[in-house]
Amino acid sequence: MSELFDMPSDLQNSYLGLVGLHLREALLPVLAGLLLSLPIAQLCVRLRWLYPPILWVTTVLYAIPSLAFFVILIDYTGLSELTVMIPLAVYSLVVLVPAIVDGVRSVPQETLAAATAMGFGPVRRYLQVQLPIAAPAIIAGLRVASVSSISLVSVGMLIGNQGALGNLLNSGMIYNQPRLIWLSVVGTAVLAILVDAALIAVRILLTPWMPRGTSRPLLAKEAAR
């Protein structure tokens, strides 16, 4: 059993090390995307005319293939993790901005009026009323963004072994070891499913008022991305 997870020495990492690297390369961009998209989405909610052009720009950025994105960045950031993480952050922005805008906009007018009547200022109203009500939509977006991010990290292998678990694919081909390729594919899929499940758990924790089990697992808008 222990041999199964033995790694070729040129990877300079244990299997768990690669898993950790993979999570870092995939999830840090999503976190950065979330931190960026919160203010962007808030701007879009405030200034309605801003939303269509921003949606347009992000959709066009999303149409740039990850491999093309990676290689164009090589010139600026070199063969580093950053080269992989920047495109992933941009992609997560594309999913998260509409998710947050739709979520925040879906808060009923009466609810907002009630909060205002209770003396909530704009900041407090945003943090304590709008964001929690938008939480399910935001987390649905986060799920899509993190799962596709985890899958895309592997492509980083093509640019100087920056693909974490994806690096196993190359080693598997060079040393003719299908075991390594299985470890890469199954490992990535399991990682994606675990992160997805963790986000569902976070949603349940954050929104105790929502009925269990009846929530829509996927919103069509997120699925279309």
Added chain:
Amino acid sequence: MNILNYIDAFFSDTAHWEGYDGIPTRLAEHLGYTLMALGIAAAIGLPIGLLTGHTGRGGNTLALIATAGRALPSFGLMVLMFILLGLGMAPVMIPLVVLAIPPILVTTYEAMRSVDPAPVDAARGMGMAEAGVLFRVELPVALPLILSGLRSAAIQIVSTATIAAYVSFGGLGRYIVDGLYQRDYEKVVGGATLVAAMALATLGLFWAVGRLTVSRGVRRASVG
């Protein structure tokens, strides 16, 4: 602007325009993979999505399939299929189809579910057959969302087909992968530009198809 110089150098070199490694050949190959994968994925995803959406059954199963499909790394899957099946079209097609089915399936289902039930009931009340309800009432209303699912599937295929070059296939990825190995940065950037342009063209194509096929009344109702 470094990159612009590379792009210019790549496209102005006449050697890049002819032969089996010329831009027309590689573009045609890439287009071929994309159309084939999208065709197969649509042939599987659309009917199932329409039927499940029409009957409203199996939504949870579809969501499960979508998550599973998304979780499978396409690049890894391609290498795995290559190892298992050897050289051939299947190792390239299987990951692309697996990648494209979930967005088509889920958006089609959701699009059909989100159709306003009142006109559907009205159509039934007027004595329209079930097939008529499906194709003449529900489908036209659901079309914009269905197209958006097909669009994102198409774009994902265009961008993922680049990695087919890693398992000795052609297409635009050839320039990127070969260029990386040969340290020919001009080729890499040229290939990347072509793929991005093709993805943008796909975006434009779907926009045009939407303008042509979505009825005006529906378009007005679903602004934004």
